[in-house]
Amino acid sequence: MSDIHSWLMENTEKNSYLFIKRLSANDTGATGGHQVGIYIPFKVVDKLFPSINHIREKNPDVFINAHFSSHQCSNSTPRAIYYNSKFFGGTRNEKRITRWGGSPLQDPENTGTIAILAFDLIEGSDASQVDVWVCKNSAEEDIVESILGEIIPGNYLHGNANTILGGYAPVKDLPNVKYKIPDLWKEKFPSGKDIIIYAADYYNKGNADPDMQLLDRRRVEYEIFLLVEEINVLDKIRKGFETVNEFIEMANSVSNRRKSRAGKSLEIHLEKLFTEHGLRHFATQAVTEGNKKPDFLFPSAVAYQNNNFPDENLRMLAVKTTCKDRWRQILNEADRIGNIHLFTLQEGVSVAQFREMQQEQVKLVVPAALHEKYPKAIRDELMTLGEFISELSELYKDI
Numbered sequence: 049m050s051d052i053h054s055w056l057m058e059n060t061e062k063n064s065y066l067f068i069k070r071l072s073a074n075d076t077g078a079t080g081g082h083q084v085g086i087y088i089p090f091k092v093v094d095k096l097f098p099s100i101n102h103i104r105e106k107n108p109d110v111f112i113n114a115h116f117s118s119h120q121c122s123n124s125t126p127r128a129i130y131y132n133s134k135f136f137g138g139t140r141n142e143k144r145i146t147r148w149g150g151s152p153l154q155d156p157e158n159t160g161t162i163a164i165l166a167f168d169l170i171e172g173s174d175a176s177q178v179d180v181w182v183c184k185n186s187a188e189e190d191i192v193e194s195i196l197g198e199i200i201p202g203n204y205l206h207g208n209a210n211t212i213l214g215g216y217a218p219v220k221d222l223p224n225v226k227y228k229i230p231d232l233w234k235e236k237f238p239s240g241k242d243i244i245i246y247a248a249d250y251y252n253k254g255n256a257d258p259d260m261q262l263l264d265r266r267r268v269e270y271e272i273f274l275l276v277e278e279i280n281v282l283d284k285i286r287k288g289f290e291t292v293n294e295f296i297e298m299a300n301s302v303s304n305r306r307k308s309r310a311g312k313s314l315e316i317h318l319e320k321l322f323t324e325h326g327l328r329h330f331a332t333q334a335v336t337e338g339n340k341k342p343d344f345l346f347p348s349a350v351a352y353q354n355n356n357f358p359d360e361n362l363r364m365l366a367v368k369t370t371c372k373d374r375w376r377q378i379l380n381e382a383d384r385i386g387n388i389h390l391f392t393l394q395e396g397v398s399v400a401q402f403r404e405m406q407q408e409q410v411k412l413v414v415p416a417a418l419h420e421k422y423p424k425a426i427r428d429e430l431m432t433l434g435e436f437i438s439e440l441s442e443l444y445k446d447i
Contacts, residue, residue, distance in 0.1 A: 052188045055117050055181055056164075056195070060209045064166035065175065067092055068196070068212070069204040070370060071153065071163050071182075073396025073421050078156035080423065085126075085146030086153060086165070092206050093143040096167055096175045097128045100143075103135040110174050116151060118181040124149045126178075152182040156398040156423075160372030162189050162199050166209065186373045197306030201370060201395045233276050234283075240309045243276070244269050244316050258321050259416040259433045265317050266393075273309055277302070315343055315367050318391065318433075325437045329444040342381040343367040347444045352384060363440060365389045365413070372397065379408055389413050389436060395421040402426045 059066065067088060073079045075086050094101050100108040109129040116123075127147045134141040145165075148154045153163060162183045167175040183189045193199060195213055205212055227250060230238075238246075247269045255261055281302060289298070315332070322330060322344075333341045334349035345352055346363035364385045366378035371392040378388060390405075391413040397405075402423075405412065414422070416432045 050188070050191060052118070052181060052183070052191055055179075056192075056209075056213060059166045059179070060213050062166075062168070062209070064179070064209045065096065065169040065207070066209050066212050067096075067165045067167070067204065067206045068192075068199065069163060070199050070201050070395070071158055071161050072201070073156070073159045073398075073423060075153065075163075076156050076159045076396075076398075077154055078159045078396055078398050078423050079421065085144040085148065086163075087142070087144055089204070089206075090143060092204075093128065093130065095206075096169065098172065099174050100128060100130045102130075103132050106133065106136045107131055112145075112175060112178055114148070114151070114178050114180060116180045116182070118184060119152045121151055122149075124151055128174075151180070153180065157400065158182055159396045159398050159401075160201070160370050160394045162192050164192070189373075198369060201393050227272050227275055229272075229276060229279060234279050237276065237280055237305065240273075240312055241316060243272055243309075244313070244320075247272050257416075257434060258325055258437055262317055262321060262433060263415055263417060266313070269313060269317070277305070314369060314391075314393070318344070318365075318367060321433070322437060325434075325441070327437045327441045327444075329440075329447055336382045336384075340381045342378070345382065346440055347447055352382070359384050359386070361443065363387075363389065363443075365391055365436070367391045368394075370394045371412070372401070375405060375410060376408075378410070387411060389431070391433070391436075393418065397422065397426075399423050399425050402429075 069086075072087070088096075097110055100110055102108060107129055109127050111125045111127055114124045114126050124147070126145050128143070128145050130143045131140040133139065152158055164181045166179045166181070168177040169175045183192065189199075196205060199205070230246070232238075244265075247265065250268045250272075251261070252264045255264060281298070284298060319332060322328070329347035331345045331349040331352075332343065334345040334352065335341055336345070336352065342364045344365040344367070346365070347361075351357040352362060362382070362385050364382045366381065366388065368374050368378075368390065369392065371390060371394050375390055378390060382388075386409055388408075388410050390410050393415070395418060397412075402412070406429075411431055413431045413433060413436045416434070419427050419430055419432075422430060
C-alpha cells in the first residue's frame with residue numbers, strides 16, 4: 049500500500065474534515081500576490097473556524113498547528129483570517145489560511161497540484177490541527193482521483209473523510225437555476241454527450257466569444273450532470289440497502305460515472321465550438337505513429353498520413369484539464385508536428401515550468417478569463433481559444 053493510501057485510510061478512521069483542491073497560482077504565490085494563502089470558501093471557514101465568522105472587529109483571525117505528512121519539512125502555525133475590510137471602509141471580503149511559510153503549499157512549482165488538508169474538528173469549535181498532503185507526482189494524483197473522480201481546477205471538495213472517501217464527495221453545491229430534467233433521465237442516467245446536447249438550451253445565447261462560451265457551457269453541463277446524479281442517487285439511497293456490498297456498488301458507480309464524464313466532456317465542448325466558429329478541418333483520435341491518438345489533429349488524418357502535405361501546416365491540440373507533470377505525455381503523439389498546442393483549464397503554472405514547456409515547443413492555450421491566474425511574466429505568451437481558432441481557420445481557409 050502506498051504512503052498516500054495509508055494516510056487517506058488513517059484520516060478516514062479519524063473521520064477528519066477534508067478540504068481538497070488543485071493549488072492555483074494565487075494559492076502558491078506564483079502570481080506574486082502579497083496576500084498569498086489557500087483560498088477557502090466562506091462556508092468551509094464557517095465550519096472550520098466559527099470564531100472568526102463575524103464583523104465585530106477588523107480581520108479576525110485564529111492560528112492552527114500544521115503538519116505536512118507528504119514532505120519532510122518543519123511544522124508551522126498558519127493563520128486563518130477573515131479579511132472583512134469591506135465592512136470597515138475597504139473592499140476585501142474573503143477568508144484564507146495564510147502564513148504557510150516555506151511549506152509545499154507555498155512552492156510555485158506545486159501550482160496545479162492536488163492538495164488535501166485534513167482538519168481535526170470538534171463540531172462547533174475551531175479546528176486546532178491540520179495535516180497536509182501535497183501530491184508529489186502524477187501517480188499520487190491518480191490514486192486520489194481514482195477514489196474521488198477528477199479534481200477540476202477552480203472547484204474543491206470538502207466534508208468528513210468517511211463520506212468523501214466513501215464515494216459520495218459533495219463535488220459542488222447544486223445550482224439555483226431551475227433546469228427541466230427529462231423524465232427519462234430520472235429512470236436511466238444519460239450519456240455525457242446527451243447532457244451536452246440537452247444543455248445547449250441553457251447556454252448564454254448573447255455570447256459569441258469561444259473562450260467565454262466554453263466556460264459557460266462547461267458550467268451549465270456540469271450543473272445539469274449534478275442534478276441528474278442527485279435525482280438518481282438520492283432515490284436509491286432513500287430506498288436503502290440490504291447489504292454493505294450494495295452500498296459499495298452504489299458508491300463505485302457514482303465515482304466511476306464522475307470520472308467517465310470528466311474524461312470526455314472538455315473534448316466534446318471543444319469539438320462543437322470549433323465547428324460553430326468555422327474551424328471544420330480537424331480529426332479526433334486519429335492514429336499517428338505507434339498507434340498513438342492525439343486529441344485533435346489538424347487539418348485531417350489524411351493530411352497527416354500524406355508525406356507530400358507540408359509539415360509546417362500540420363497542427364496538433366492536446367486537451368488536458370490539468371497540465372502539471374501530465375504535459376510531458378503529449379510530446380511524442382505526432383512525430384511530424386514540431387509545435388504542439390496544449391489546451392488546459394489549469395489555474396496557472398510556475399514560470400519555470402512554462403519555460404520548460406517552451407523548450408519542448410509546447411504552446412499553452414488557455415481560456416482568456418483564466419489568464420490573470422498565471423504569472424504576469426508569461427501572460428502575454430499564452431494563447432486564447434479564440435486566437436487558436438482564428439489562426440487555424442485562416443491557415444486552412446483554402447482547403
